Amino acid sequence: MTIFNKYLMTLVLAASMVNIFLAFFKQNSLEIYFVVNILSYLIITLLYVYINPRARAALNAISAILFGGFMVIVIIKVLEIIY
Amino acid sequence: MLLIFQEEKLRTRNPYRALGFGFCLAGAIFAPVSYFIVSSVPLTAIGLSAIMIGLTAIALASSRPALSPESCEVMLRTGMENMSALIEELGLRSKAIYLPSSMREGKAQAVIPLVDNGNLTQVKGKIPGRLIVRYGSNPEDMAIAVSTPGSINIGMLESRPGPTASEIEAAASYVLSGLLDLADSVTVNLSNGRVNAEVNGSRIRYEDIWFYRCLGSPLASIIAAISSEALEKPVRILEEKQERGKSRVVIEVLS
Secondary structure (H helix, E strand, O other): OOHHHHHHHHHHHHHHHHHHHHHHOOOOOHHHHHHHHHHHHHHHHHHOOOOOHHHHHHHHHHHHHHHHHHHHHHHHHHHHHHO | OHHHHHHHHHHHHOHHHHHHHHHHHHHHHHHHHHHHHHOOHHHHHHHHHHHHHHHHHHHHHHOOOOOOHHHHHHHHHHHHHHHHHHHHHHOOOOOOEEEOHHHOOOOOEEEEEOOOOOOHHHOOOOOOOOOEEEOOOOOOOEEEEEOOHHHHHHOOOOOOOOOOHHHHHHHHHHHHHHHOOOOOEEEEEEEOOEEEEEEEOOOOOOOOOHHHHHHOOHHHHHHHHHHHHHHOOOEEEEEEEEEOOEEEEEEEEOO
């Protein structure tokens, strides 16, 4: 199995596990699903250090966008707590 | 026009692109339907995950070369056959010595001694950047200098690896697993002036041919070139074995 296939398989498995786990515990907040999915994505992407530089650059761009989404949710939640 | 058509054909043949668009489309339809019609948050999350994975697959597709594996194989075979013909015609039976870039005017290469069992401890200092080179003081210390798959890959490393086993292992894993996708993993040990490497899930089989006996298989060549560059010393492939999906490479560090 090539490194790209392994990486995609890991992402699919992690996303499935996260969603099944949260659904099992009757989690009903879309923000929680989104944040946990982004965290698992970022961790797995960081673990695949040997992916070639061109793919790494493209994945970094996607990670940056997802991290932006994650930060937006965190800021909204913090503002909700403060005000 | 023909080239544009061929490039477009190759792009559509890229399985990661097709997979990515499939995931994105499925997620983009599934997420709003689940949220607004079914009113199910877990199903909406599955749709969003599909979009994330789809975008990742498209990103991976863009990093794959436009050349097909078949055309790469043709070019590799051409180079190997020309090199084999040269080695066989000259009757070279000795194993190649991999030199670091500091000994070959900034370009990592291998030298094949013209005389078998030549005095290998003589390989020191800078060797001129020519095809036929002298590596020692004796008249028979002559060799031909060639580029190998390993020496080409040294230029692909982001930085020069350090002289420890872990740094050589990291560099070899980066090239073999990350860049070339030739193996699943690499383990490297340094002991008694030898570099012992174990390659798991190798996708290149060792063949008992003259070219491999002289320069080593592409896998061994890459590990030897990286070891030579990391240790800044000439090295030679001593042994290469393949058993149960694992390749074992023993590299001798000279001088």
